[in-house]
Amino acid sequence: MKELIQILGQLKRLLNSGESFALATVVFVEGSAYRRPGARMLIDENGNWWGGISGGCLEGDLLKKAQLAMRQQTIKNITYDTREDDPFQLGIGLGCQGLIEIIIDPIRAHVEQVAEQLHICLDSGLAHTLQSTWEGSNFSIQAVADTSGSFTQEGNKQIFVEQIPANTRIWIVGNQFDAISLIQLCQQLAWEVHWVGNKLKMNPSVRDSVQACYDWNDDLLVRNTDCLVLMSHDFDRDVEFLSNQYAVDKWSYVGILGPNKRMDRILKQIPTLQVNLLSSPIGLDIGAEGPDEIAISIVSEILAVKNGRNGQSLKHKKGSIHL
Structure with missing residues (x-):
């Protein structure tokens, strides 16, 4: 694209x-x-x-x-x-x-x-x-x-x-420094980036480079082809976001940063959450360390989900690489 x-x-x-x-x-x-x-x-x-x-x-x-x-x-x-x-x-x-x-x-x-x-x-x-x-x-x-x-x-x-195909539109929720690595990688792919968080704490140059910015409680106009990545590093914020009108089935991809134990805590808070539609822990298992590698892992998983692939090494794929 x-x-x-x-x-x-x-x-x-x-x-x-x-x-x-x-x-x-x-x-x-x-x-x-x-x-x-x-x-x-x-x-x-x-x-x-x-x-x-x-x-x-x-x-x-x-x-x-x-x-x-x-x-x-x-x-x-x-x-x-x-x-x-x-x-x-x-x-x-x-x-x-x-x-x-x-x-x-x-x-x-x-x-x-x-x-x-x-x-x-x-x-x-x-x-x-x-x-x-x-x-x-x-x-x-x-x-x-x-x-x-x-x-x-x-x-x-x-x-x-x-x-x-529809151009990938991604909503990145959180304004910590690791969000910047993901934003920059998505921009390299020409994805449409929407950033949600505390505008006052967002890096000004990065904030000006994305498609649009939103405060925590702003209304979001979501398409069913959109992707969502929750990386606020704030448990209560994530629970609030997942509890409001932005039901997970409205998105083509929902990923939540954090370990399995954190996801278990979220499910106790929101027992009706459709866990089968979530990717948490987020990303593909490539041994990623640090914000830049984690961003690669997340983007790779999004591509795999959107393209209906399993993320395996191509050397193990039988038949044509392209479906």
Whole structure:
């Protein structure tokens, strides 16, 4: 999501300029590949690019093809087949063995449509499914109900269906120094951070960098895709927060900092609490020590929960890495 936000930021600048640019989109992958369908790469006429379609091995070649598409102002379909280490093919020495199909679109009006739809998706805070259709020189993009995700081609008509997830919005409750480490890590991922605590005790520079700040008793407008991390280091504060209208089933993730004994005390205070919806102790078991490592553990668990994964080492996973 961070990459998509960066691309949209650069697109805003390019669309307000007279520069040429192209947007490359991965529409199909077969076998092993570093990126999945929906990955994008924005290229300007000066050879700068944002985003990516691989781990760095294909971008240089795609840049040349995108510059040609810009000069000709024609849509181009590119296929990279890295399934064989053929010394006469681009795939030699690449870490992934897969087939990747990419559409490069240099038409300003087309990219404007894409930017508009992506902004709508991100601003809504909800997941969306978008369908892009190329047919000759014509292009359209729209939200659809289909959630399967696919790429089909019939003659000169190409249809790409993709899922745009909701950007992660996290509420961090507490203003101790360990909250700052978590805030900064979430910001690196371009997550939308909302900070709850005593505003007078919040670090001013960090307070000014988050999406919004709230005092302990302020009303919070919560979406069911939001994540909550309680790290107030104040038992009574946590009990009060969990006892009010912010029921745990309103969140996609609820994590509470502290040991099992602390959680047992909370349950004695709130026996109706849906403990199966809580992560406490919080985070993945990676032996984290100190605020920065604990922040990594927490963010890793949030990603695992949101993506339906168990947090195991990939070497133990059977089958494809990507579901």
